[in-house]
Amino acid sequence: MTKETSTIRKGRKFDQVIEGARKVFLRDGFEGASVDDIAREAGVSKATLYSYFPDKRLLFMAIATGECERQADEAVEFIYADEKPVAQVLRYAAGAIIDYLRSDLGRQTYRLCVAESDRFPELGQQFYASGPQLVRARLVEYLKTAVARGELVIEDYALAADQFSELCKVEIHNCLVCGVIHEVTDESRHRIIEGAVEMFLARYGVRG
Numbered sequence: 001m002t003k004e005t006s007t008i009r010k011g012r013k014f015d016q017v018i019e020g021a022r023k024v025f026l027r028d029g030f031e032g033a034s035v036d037d038i039a040r041e042a043g044v045s046k047a048t049l050y051s052y053f054p055d056k057r058l059l060f061m062a063i064a065t066g067e068c069e070r071q072a073d074e075a076v077e078f079i080y081a082d083e084k085p086v087a088q089v090l091r092y093a094a095g096a097i098i099d100y101l102r103s104d105l106g107r108q109t110y111r112l113c114v115a116e117s118d119r120f121p122e123l124g125q126q127f128y129a130s131g132p133q134l135v136r137a138r139l140v141e142y143l144k145t146a147v148a149r150g151e152l153v154i155e156d157y158a159l160a161a162d163q164f165s166e167l168c169k170v171e172i173h174n175c176l177v178c179g180v181i182h183e184v185t186d187e188s189r190h191r192i193i194e195g196a197v198e199m200f201l202a203r204y205g206v207r208g
Helices: 012-033 037-041 045-050 055-080 087-101 104-117 121-130 134-148 157-167 173-177 186-204
Strands: none
Touching: 012 037, 012 055, 012 104, 055 087, 055 104, 055 121, 055 134, 087 104, 087 134, 087 157, 087 186, 104 121, 104 173, 104 186, 121 134, 134 173, 134 186, 157 186
């Protein structure tokens, strides 16, 4: 993929292509999704599809980053709907992180970025900006609000946000991406969420 071909061109049927590709990728995954299936679902020709996305990797990353942004927007709506207790917000955030990690899309995106990072570093950079970096930014924003309300005591917001994200990955992230386990039970999900929130509040919670 050259620098010229890696540029995504937008046009009249761009949104149509994105929606069709989203359905196919979420249903079949990266490897299982064919260009023919995507073009058929989107109602466009393969020539039109390639004119927008010259490589299937680019199209998959566009879907993956779009899903990350959508989930981040949903999280913001939940967090700021009213002034919820900090533990409730952290449980919600932890659940969202874990649910993405255990989703097919989350695992396939991670594997694709790792596998192609040497040849196509822009894929990893694109995902990081709309995935981990976006999660950190939204967490930092919330943590500052919680500190201003006197609910938390934090000096290094970026470090605290990263620590919380990592607490949500224990036991499951490496096992999932390495194929040691193929699903995360609801029981494990609950245990990890409670452990992450408890440890985070033990470090940054207000002591009476």
